[in-house]
Amino acid sequence: MRVAVVGATGYTGAELVRLLLDHPHVELAFLSSERSAGKPVDRVLSSVRNHPAAAGLKLxxxxxxxxVDMAFGCLPGGELPGRMPLLAERAKHVVNLAGDFRLTDPVAAARHYPGSASWTEPFSYHVPEFGEPGERFLNLPGCMAVTSIYALYPLLAEGLVEPDPVVDAKTGSSGSGRTSTEHPADRFGNFRAHKPHGHRHGPEVAQALRSLTGVDVDLQFSTHSLDVARGILVTAYSRLRSGVSEVDVKRAYVKAYRRTPFVRVRNHGLPALKTVVGSNVAEVAPQVQGDRCVTIAALDNLVKGAAGQAVQTLNQVFGLPEHTGLPFTAVAP
Amino acid sequence: MRVAVVGATGYTGAELVRLLLDHPHVELAFLSSERSAGKPVDRVLSSVRNHPAAAGLKLxxxxxxxxVDMAFGCLPGGELPGRMPLLAERAKHVVNLAGDFRLTDPVAAARHYPGSASWTEPFSYHVPEFGEPGERFLNLPGCMAVTSIYALYPLLAEGLVEPDPVVDAKTGSSGSGRTSTEHPADRFGNFRAHKPHGHRHGPEVAQALRSLTGVDVDLQFSTHSLDVARGILVTAYSRLRSGVSEVDVKRAYVKAYRRTPFVRVRNHGLPALKTVVGSNVAEVAPQVQGDRCVTIAALDNLVKGAAGQAVQTLNQVFGLPEHTGLPFTAVAP
Amino acid sequence: MRVAVVGATGYTGAELVRLLLDHPHVELAFLSSERSAGKPVDRVLSSVRNHPAAAGLKLxxxxxxxxVDMAFGCLPGGELPGRMPLLAERAKHVVNLAGDFRLTDPVAAARHYPGSASWTEPFSYHVPEFGEPGERFLNLPGCMAVTSIYALYPLLAEGLVEPDPVVDAKTGSSGSGRTSTEHPADRFGNFRAHKPHGHRHGPEVAQALRSLTGVDVDLQFSTHSLDVARGILVTAYSRLRSGVSEVDVKRAYVKAYRRTPFVRVRNHGLPALKTVVGSNVAEVAPQVQGDRCVTIAALDNLVKGAAGQAVQTLNQVFGLPEHTGLPFTAVAP
Amino acid sequence: MRVAVVGATGYTGAELVRLLLDHPHVELAFLSSERSAGKPVDRVLSSVRNHPAAAGLKLxxxxxxxxVDMAFGCLPGGELPGRMPLLAERAKHVVNLAGDFRLTDPVAAARHYPGSASWTEPFSYHVPEFGEPGERFLNLPGCMAVTSIYALYPLLAEGLVEPDPVVDAKTGSSGSGRTSTEHPADRFGNFRAHKPHGHRHGPEVAQALRSLTGVDVDLQFSTHSLDVARGILVTAYSRLRSGVSEVDVKRAYVKAYRRTPFVRVRNHGLPALKTVVGSNVAEVAPQVQGDRCVTIAALDNLVKGAAGQAVQTLNQVFGLPEHTGLPFTAVAP
Known part of the structure; x- marks a missing residue:
């Protein structure tokens, strides 16, 4: 099938190109870049510059x-809405990896994703593990948001915890996109709080959990910056409701992720960046002591948190096995 | 004054030697090591091998x-108690940097610090900012513990929050001591949950806060491992009591740390590893939104979390200006 | 075809398991480990613990x-020779990734690879790009050695340079194997000379170049240690012979690597770890100024420098397309 | 004495402020910044934000x-020459840390340091270990250049080697200055060749060695980029002249650096970044085998390679002990 990557030179676009070059049923029919238009993709994207199939592809x-059969939106936030008329005309399906159409509340959307209001046809929020991609226009979740959703969903879906969890998220530097201006010497060896309050993935998590579980969550969502290129690890803290046991918790996670090849509940070995980076797997593990539940979840923000879940969505839309072209192993050590 | 470092080749002992070499009033009279006995210290400790004052010192x-006037205990946990009879005979003051005598509850002490019961004369738990070092035998706090204490003390001392905080601690690899066996390739680029529950610094934090504030804290204390050599950053989550405002919170921190040269409340710029590593400063910053308070605290585990606070204690005991021989600046970038 | 990985829990063995799990024509028939015998492989090797095909495999x-059709030797140096009688009986082909049978000079072999003399049937030294794997017993090159060979071969094969090059090699920490005892805090942020003289890959490079080009090389080979998990970059310095031009040099590299899918001459963009880590590609680029030629070469020591070249060899032996099951893209950023 | 830091917010300026805050005989009389003019220095420079002496200082x-008694030039290359009339009027001494007046050959100067010709009064090139700072206007060496000079000087001064050495330099990211635009995710885990030929420190090294030893050096100078914030390590390769022994070499280094507190010849333990970062020490070690000499040299580019050697120069100019206010120990691990 013919596929377009709109915005192929940012980190998520480049990662999508990297994965799709090895997808057995995809033709990379169109790769867009305004700044690098005319250049061969293997001159611009260093990660694919040695792939024979990249030779000859131009931006x-x-x-x-x-x-095209499917167009992936990988533009910086705010840039897709104005281009949707063109995409709607040329692409049978549009899957947006940026955040433009994640928030349904128009006030929050306007605040966190300015410009999104310029396109009014509905986008459906699609987490590959929670529902079929029925709509023509899909918006994928944010990388820290989806990690948090994986961590908390089973607890809330089964009504096991008080609805006021704390999420302490830690993320690598590629998550900020290629336009970040932090100097490598300042990032090196550092670890810092990024947004203790007010990160735009917070409302997204609350919205998704409400939509999936019916529970109105009073969420504390704080983010931190790691000096690694890839990876997100989330530690979610919640209080068990009276009478809830560790067994109930374990059972809820098994039930939620029994049939999800790419969300895996760890019983042995806690989630870690090194066991997910390079793979399309999200690891989740709840740890109970007394009435406290600490859930660890980890994934590669560019794969399972972005380009990998996009390929997973493509597989779902076109009826392919969900793991087609997607890696299960981590590039470790 | 004449000083001994007992266990001079571990990470905290080495750091103490490094700092004391530049202390204007200290003579490094004795440096112990069983394994490297007889060797020059500048052959064994690479951080000081170019310091002229290290030449000639032997382990x-x-x-x-x-x-000696003061002996610092820098042995692995469990090794000091059996040697205390000798130290009590030769040293006017003993300051222990390991954990042996931190926990007053004998059950917890026996569980987390086996061997501590073999010495029965009392050690006093000493945080340099909270009280005079009146006793002859002092035990300093653990590095993650003291960071958490700095973060939470003002909130609890003023009764501003519910007594059930969550502490999410992140620490570098030197915190595990020189005997850790993790391979550098496994640590590299990784970030992982270490102990979601049951870390021995948890009871220490609860004990210290109860002792300092009278509040019985129901603490959730979880630790994570960073791929950096030095540094601890703690994110502490608490709920404001009804009627408490952001101004109350800010005021409590200013009050608590008005006269502490090495614990600094940040109003501009969040705490980060890069602004404390190499210095003896702990940075603390509370961030309030609604009834949620997120407090960030950071310090260098080998300096302010260990060897630096030991020097600070020495200065206090001998009536020197508290900052004598201690760095205020961070080695950044 | 049925394949055995002998020593499946070291870094190279684990990487081979990781790659072979996705190889379309390989059955992982046998994975050996003495220490972890009886354990499921997905409990021991964290990089493959989420791969469905790893479920059920036992060490x-x-x-x-x-x-088996092919057995891969991934044991620590010195351990394979004593086990060769068994392997020779059970495996149609044996491919050794350790160094036991690399050096043909018995004095050098005995010095650098003690124990190798206990097996006397010949092993053939096999670099996938330089010749067919005709023999039953093959020994693959060392990771720094093969990087250096790729860098220097075209210059010497065409007689373009004086035969006294300098090779300055830099390597990540996984190259030292899982039994290294350096503390992560000591490795972090460090860069250091490892062996200015006398590294055992030096004689291997000289032997291989003599065998491939007929030139007796007087080689200066020095190694350094990087704080990264994966990757080798080699900078090779040589002097052009009188009358040799930059064009001659470029032409020699193109000629040497015209048909090697996994050794790629870069004309745009210098080789770097980030453009090869995770892939089976070695990048090579000569840079000429005056009579000085500086050749940069880079590869992932665990893939192209070890497990990937092993899979490449398997493909060659069994007549499969050389790239079957091997990645062309780098996991970057 | 009253001191000005001209360009106090770049990496070298900030490091100079950091060191001078603890210098016992210096008053930081003036800190310039056009972009941050009016702001308190402890709001802009995070490394000193907790130093009591920084409170109240304004940019x-x-x-x-x-x-002022001494003005330090820490501006980006090309910016000082136009400001020299003002500095010459107000400062008794000017010490430039940027490269403007390093090269005496006007063609090379114009090519590598455009704008330098606009000031014509002579600057003297000053390496603290090689001569008295006699002139009023001094230009300090580049960080990679001075490391290479330390490595090669004894060999050439004593005529022990052929005059065509190879220098393979590796440097951290702060060396490129605060205006570098590389993304931290691209730098992370990478190692890459930067300039195999043509780096502007090459001619500087050749000029300095010719000036110090009278030998015309045919130098191969290549640079590489490390993912660390601080530190330079240089590996210098040379050929011993006929009849020269290892003892001759060792003796030459001891002779050259017998009285230099901050350039130290290592006989035990090779130079490494971790043993110099944070200190003002340069480590040097020659390693001889046969007729090959490999010299390793390492230093902290911001301290000994820039701000530290500036303070050392200040001490020399004003007749203070050379080590006043300068650290001998490394912040390691």
Whole structure:
């Protein structure tokens, strides 16, 4: 099937190109970049510069987009909405990896994703593990948001915890996108709080959990910055309701993720960046003591948190086995 | 004054030697190591191998300990108690940097610090910012514990929050001591949960806060491992009591740390490892939104969390200005 | 085809398991480990613990080895020779990734690889790009050695340079194997000379270049240690012979690597770890100024420098397309 | 004495402020920054934000410069020459840490340091270990250059080697200055060749060695980029002249650095970043085998390679003990 990557030179776009080059049923029909238009993709994206299938592919301005089966939106936030008329005309399906259409509350959307209001046809929020991708326009979750959702969903779906969890998220530097301006010497060896309050993934998590479980969550969501390129690890703290046991908790996670090849409940070995980076797997593990539940969840923000879940969605939309072209192993050590 | 470092080749002992070499009023009279006995210290400790004052200093077996004004215990946990009879005979003051005598509850002490019961004369738990070092035998706090205490003390002392905080601690690899066996390739680029429950610094924090504030804290204390050599950052989550405002919170921190040169409340710029590593400063910053308070605290585990607070204690005991020989600046970037 | 990994829990063995799990024509028939015998492989090797195909595979003592088409030796140096009688009986082909049979000079072999003399049937030294794997017993090159060979071969094969090059090699920490005892805090942020003289890969490079080009090389080979988990970068310095031009040099590299899918001459963008880590590609680039030629070469020591070249060899032996099951892209950023 | 730091917010300026805050005989009389003029220095420079002596210091536009005993130039290359008329009027001594006046050959100077010709009064090139700072205007060496000079000087001064050495330099990210635009995710885990040929420190090394030893050096100088914040390690390769022994080499280094407190010849333990970062020490070690000499040298580019050697120069100019206010120990691990 013919696929377009709109915004192929950012981190998520580049990662999508990297994965799709090895997908057995995909033709990379169109790769857009305004800044690098005309250049061969293997001259611009260093991660794929030695792949034989990348030879000959050129980056082109979006205006030249031809008819495709699926277009992936990998533009910086705010840039896709204005281009949707073109995409809607040329692409049978549009899957947006940026955040433009994640928030349904128009006030929150306007605050966190300015410009999203310029396109009004509905996008459906799609987490590959929670529902079929029925709509034509899909928006994928944010990387820290989806990690948090994986961590908390089973607890809330089964009504096991008080609805006021704390999520302490830690993320690598590629999560901020290629336009970040932090100097490598300042990032090196550092670890710092990024947003103790007010990160835009907070409302997204609350919205998704409410939509999936019916529970109105009073969420404390704080983010931190790691000096690694890839990876997110979330530690979610919640209080068990009276009478809830460790067995109930373990059972809820097993039930929720029994049939999800890419969300795996760890019983042996806690989630860690090194066991997920490079793979499309999210690891989740609840740890109970007394009435406290600490859930650890980890994934590679560029794979399972972005490009990998996009490929997973493509597989779902076109009826392919869900893992087609997706890695199960971590590049470790 | 004449000083002994007992266990001079571990990470905390080495750091103490490093700091004391530049202390204007200290003579490094005795440096013990059983394994490296007889070797020059500048052959064994690479951090000081270019310091002219290290030339000629030799490591010696503890049995040769001569009379000193202060002996610092830097042995692995469990090793000091059996040697206390000798130290009590030769040293006017003993300051232990290991954990042997931190916990007053004998059951907890026996569980977390086996061997501590073999010495029965009392050690006093001493945080330099909270009280005078009146006793002859002092035990300093653990590095993650003291960071957490700095973060939570003002909130509990003023009764501003519910007494059930969550502490999410992240620490570098030197915190585990020189005998850790993790391979550098496994640590590299990793971030992982270490102990979601049951870390021995948890009871220490609860004990210290109860002792300092009178509040019985129901603490959730979880630890994580960073791929950095030095540094601890703690994120503490608490709920404001009804009627408490952000101004109350800010005021409590200013009050608590008005006269502490080495615990600094940040109003501009969040605490980070890069602004404390190499210095003896602990940074603390509370961030309030609604009824949620998130307090960030950071310090260098080998300096302010260990060897630096030991020097600070020495200064206090001998009536020197508290900052004598201690760095205020961070080695950054 | 049925394959055995002998020593499946070291870094190279684990990486081989990781790659072979996704190889379309390989059955992982036998995975040996003495220490972890009886344990499921996905409990011991964290990089593959989420791969569905790893479920059910058990580690077993080597004595239980059954008949296989190919056995890969991934034991620590010195351990394979004594086990060769068993392997020769059960495996149609044996490919050794350790160094036991690399050096043909018996004095050098005995010095650098003690124990190798206990097996006397010949092993053939096999670099996948330089010749067919005709023999039954093959020994693959060392990771720093093969990087250096790729860098220097075209210059010497065409007689373009004086035969006294300098090779300055830099390598990550996984290259030292899982039994290294350096503390992560000591490795972190460090860069250091490892062996300015006398590294055992030096004689291997000289031997291979003599064998491939007929030139007796007077090689200066020095190694350094990087704080990264994966990757080798080699900078090779040589002097052009009189009358040799930059064009001659470029032409020699193109000629040497015209048909090697996994050794790629870079004309745009210098080789770097980030463009090879995770892939089976070695990048090579000569840079000429005046009569000085500086050749940069880089590869992932665990993939192209070990497990990947082993899979490449398997593909060659069994007549599969050389790239079957091997990654062309780098996991970057 | 009253001191000005001109360009106090770049990496070298900030490091100079950090060191001078603890210098017992210096008053930080003037700190310039055009972009941050008016702001308190402890709001802008995070490394000193907890130093009591930084409180109250303000950044000011250079035009307000008052009379000082010494002004340090820490501006980006090309910016000092145009400001020299003002500095010459207000400062008794000017010490430039940037590269403007390093090269005496006007063609090379114009090529590598555009703008330097606009000031014509002579600057003297000053390496603290090689000569008295006699002139009023001094230019300090580049960080990679001075490391290479330390490595090669004894060999050339004593005529022990052929004059065509190879220098393979590796440097951390702070060396490129605060205006570098590499993304931290791209730097992370990477190691790459930076300039195999043509780096501007190459001609500087050749010029300095010629000036110090009278030998015309045909130098191969190549640079590489490490993912660390601080530190330079240089590996210098040379060929011993006929009849020269290892003892001759060792003797030459001892002779050259007998009286240099901050350049130390290592006989035990090779130079490494971790043993110099944070200190003002350069470590040097020659390793001889046959007729090959490999010299390793390492230093902290911001301390001994920039701000530390500036303080050392200040001490020399004003007749203070050379080590006043300068650290001998490394912040390790």
């Amino acid at each position: 082109r301005p979006l205006a030249e987009l031809s008819d | 010696r077996p503890l049995a040769e300990l001569s009379d | 077993r003592p080597l004595a239980e080895l059954s008949d | 000011r536009p250079l035009a307000e410069l008052s009379d």
